[in-house]
Amino acid sequence: MxxxxxxxxxxxxxxxxxxxxxxxxxxxxxxxxxxxxxxxxxxxxxxxxxxxxxxxxxxxxxxxxxxxxxxxxxxxxxxxxxxxxxxxxxxxxxxxxxxxxxxxxxxxxxxxxxxxxxxxxxxxxxxxxxxxxxxxxxxxxxxxxxxxxxxxxxxxxxxxxxxxxxxxxxxxxxxxxNVTQPREILEPFRAFTLLILAVTKVYCLGGLISEHWVTPIFANPLEFSVIDLLVGLYAYAMHIYLNFSGYTDLVTGMALLLGFRLPINFNLPYLALNLRDFWSRWHISLSSWIRDYIYIPLGGNRRGFIRTQINVILAMLLSGLWHGAGLNFIIWGACHGIGIVVLNIGDCYLGKNWLTLRSPIVARLLTWHYVCFTWLFFYFDSMSDALDYLTALLNSFWIEPQYAGAFLIIAFIYFSYPIFKNFTEWFIIQLTKIPHSYLPLVFIFILWLVIYTAPSGVPNFIYANF
Structure with missing residues (x-):
């Protein structure tokens, strides 16, 4: 259910x-x-x-x-x-x-x-x-x-x-x-805000992005131009974030209503300036678990530079394997592991956060594109399908783009993304200003609007498969 x-x-x-x-x-x-x-x-x-x-x-x-x-x-x-x-x-x-x-x-x-x-x-x-x-x-x-x-x-x-x-x-x-004193509902305004965000992210935004951009482009990549294929990659990155962070918002809101707090799982991951920063923002409860129960017991960074890089690769391979029993997930984990190793080598020879300190925008764009590239192996079960997508990216420069408008929309969303950093807190404050007797009407209206604009059917949670 x-x-x-x-x-x-x-x-x-x-x-x-x-x-x-x-x-x-x-x-x-x-x-x-x-x-x-x-x-x-x-x-x-x-x-x-x-x-x-x-x-x-x-x-x-x-x-x-x-x-x-x-x-x-x-x-x-x-x-x-x-x-x-x-x-x-x-x-x-x-x-x-x-x-x-x-x-x-x-x-x-x-x-x-x-x-x-x-x-x-x-x-x-x-x-x-x-x-x-x-x-x-x-x-x-x-x-x-x-x-x-x-x-x-x-x-x-x-x-x-x-x-x-x-x-x-x-x-x-x-x-x-194990409490003895009566529980209480925790932060009800935040709980309801998270429920609204969850439905909006998963039902509406994620569903629309998947239906209009991800599914048609990934279904037959050889028919699309480079611009279209980039739209597909960008859209899937947005879709998986909206789907998973939306699920986290939903269950965190439910837990607050039941008197429990769940750990923070996302912190604007696509603002990351490098892969280490990305993994401190994405699926935080998993990345911190892998750090504490796999990476550190393996030796962490305490046994020399080369051993540290081996530990990084092993930890990320296990992270990939945790996501699913498939070669694609192992490759996805390996890509992130290799990316972090390259980053560590750069820090060693060029200075820590060399690129980030000189050009944060370039660092963020490089991280975004690398993460989007790795999502390709996350999406496809078959290596041949992933290679078809890569082949199409390299050989479809002369095909007329069908989603040029979508490319501009995604670019606008990406660069305006930092504006929404404090949106949740702002929305909670606005809710507190509404008379309590009107709040049910506000929630019902927002939910109706979201469901009305969303694609038909109940969306699946991607991470429920893992």
Whole structure:
């Protein structure tokens, strides 16, 4: 069930009323949240709920063993992380690695046929895997005590963030579950603003951009000019940002209405002046997780320049693989890793942020175009399709552009993008000036306008696939 569907909206309103009807008892609210979360997961498949519950029990047992066996805590942590990774690999990467390994065996003339299995990927498995790793590490570091089982179950299954993030840290989120004082709605004006922004971004803007520019151009790139193909790349960059940041706005607003805070996940990523800056602004909860749980444990930048670059490449390759079991995602991660390594080499020989200090506009444009180029491998499952797009970019200079007007529109949006830096805060202030009795009418009018102008159908969340 899509979080943008009318059915979900009505169910959430009913749940909201029941939830706050029990505001005096956070324990009852937690039970309601846990039941609702498992129902959301079960709406995709009851097996997904069962897998999540079994996984929760196993990881919780490891956390208990980490505390109970202090002398062997490191070993139990390693076992727990291995189980988490193996569980993710089984469900998400089995088919991918089976095909690759089978091809390698055939190449070596080894007559072994690996078993064929159809494995469904449980919804949210990537996110609750990362949640559980943060919990085990926090318990090992004694940043928090072993949680109550049902609190931990809610931490892994919390329905606003289980489908497509953001990634919650156990030490930040579990204290919000384990409260004794009655909760309250957090920043209601911000919550409703985020809900409006979410619907506008995903339903209207993202949908229109995808329908009019992304889908037709990416469907057959060989028919379009260089200008058109650039429009396609730019439009997809805008679409994926609007879709994913819109989802984050939606679930952050929902969480605030339920009395919870989720981590910030976006900070105007297309204002980035280099790739390091981009990853400090894009999917922040993922990039910071990879930094803290992969890059730094590998050695970070503490073991010399060359080792640092190897660690960067490994971290970005794993980031790409996390997004999906496909060669295209590995190449996408490799492109970002190589880009950061080149940036680090430039800093070493030319001086840190050499280009940024001399021409921020050029630095921003180069970063934007490089990120747009890498999105090509993110969009296409097939390498041949991505290469067709690249071939068309290099060989279609003489085709008459069909989307020259769209090129100018996107250029205007890109250069006016910084103006909207404080739009959310401005909109919240305007809402506070409206009499409360008129606010429902304002929200209904905005939602009607957005849905009326948006393409038909309920849009999918791109990151729900990961």
């Amino acid at each position: 899509s979080y943008l569907s009318i059915e979900f909206g009505l169910l959430f309103i009913a749940f909201f009323a029941l939830y706050w009807g029990c505001y005096r008892s956070p324990k009852i609210q937690n039970i309601l949240l846990l039941v609702a979360s498992y129902l959301v997961v079960g709406s995709y498949s009851w097996q997904f709920s069962l897998i999540l519950f079994i996984y929760t029990c196993v990881i919780y047992l490891f956390s208990v063993m980490i505390v109970a066996s202090e002398h062997h805590a490191k070993r139990w942590l390693a076992f727990g992380i291995c189980v988490s990774v193996l569980n993710l690999a089984l469900f998400k990467y089995f088919d991918f690695f089976r095909y690759e390994l089978q091809d390698l065996l055939d190449l070596l003339n080894v007559s072994v046929s690996l078993p064929v299995m159809t494995v469904l990927i449980p919804i949210g498995i990537s996110f609750y895997t990362f949640h559980s790793v943060s919990y085990l590490v926090s318990v090992k570091k004694k940043e928090l005590a072993v949680a109550k089982f049902w609190d931990f179950a809610l931490f892994l299954s919390f329905f606003p963030s289980i489908i497509a993030g953001p990634i919650n840290r156990a030490k930040d989120f579990l204290p919000q579950i």
